[in-house]
Amino acid sequence: MYVVLGASGHTGQVVAQNLLARQQKVRVFGRNAAHLQGFAAKGAEVFLGETTDTGALSKAFHEADAAYVLIPSHPAIQDPRAFQERVSDATVAALRNSGVKHVVLLSSIGADKSSGTGPVVGLHNFEQKLSQLENTNVLCLRAGYFMENTLPQASIIRNTGSAIGPVRGDLKLSLIASRDVGAAAADILLRLSFHGKEAHELLGERDLSYNEASAIVGKAIGKPDLRYVQAPDDQVRPALVRMGMSEALAGLILELAAALNSGHIRALEARTPSNTTPTAYEAFVADEFIPAYQQQAAA
DSSP: OEEEETTTSHHHHHHHHHHHHTTOOEEEEESOHHHHHHHHHTTOEEEEOOTTOHHHHHHHHTTOSEEEEOOOOOTTOSOHHHHHHHHHHHHHHHHHHHTOSEEEEEEETTTTOSSSSTTHHHHHHHHHHHHTOTTOEEEEEEEOEEGGGGTTHHHHHHHHSSEEESSOTTOOEEEEOHHHHHHHHHHHHHHOOOOSEEEEEEOOSEEEOHHHHHHHHHHHTTOTTOOEEEOOHHHHHHHHHHTTOOHHHHHHHHHHHHHHHHTSSOOOSOOOTTTOOSOOHHHHIIIIIHHHHHHHHHO
């Protein structure tokens, strides 16, 4: 039996779907029953609860062989770091209570650092807490920079004619599609060949800068002269809040950008076939960015 947290999210959805497609027993955990009904129709057990509720998580993990765990996204939450700690504390306590033998954590590049990385600090702490579990095999899957992070540029480009953000335009990022992270996690769970406490990076199809990504987007949307502009924090912060982030999370995102810009956050592994994933940014733009851009036009 596999338990998948965040099954209605970008990566968890793919993990659950891929496991079900392989005729595995799957238990999906989430807050919203409607978002999980599609999995129930495919034979999954549905458990409802909050990822901060140790009791609910313990019931979900009961008699499970393996679990996919993460910290769900709550952009508007007023104290995101405290929320992260509550989630990791509850998850680790529930795993200890239930005795799950194999755990895959959705983590991030930069989780090797204990400070100065914005929201990634929460994942560092989650990794450290999982490392204290006895008789549990843990694999921390440190993903690169999600391609989905570029989707807000659809409205920015519509409104300003440029792509704008806090990250240096020339900084090479390990851009990765969330679907590739989910597929990789599902494959790892199907094999269960990891032992002890391990951390593996996933680096996407290739490294790209925001300058290069913006050129790809511009070509796809008929704006071949599209440029990326690095904006100062005092301009980015209110824009993030207008997008629905709390002030606290906006500050953490800016700290994350600064850590990327300075090299404090960077991939530790050399690129290899095992940490390279298939989806090119061009494919992501065709599949997801262009529809988002067109939706902005309709709105």
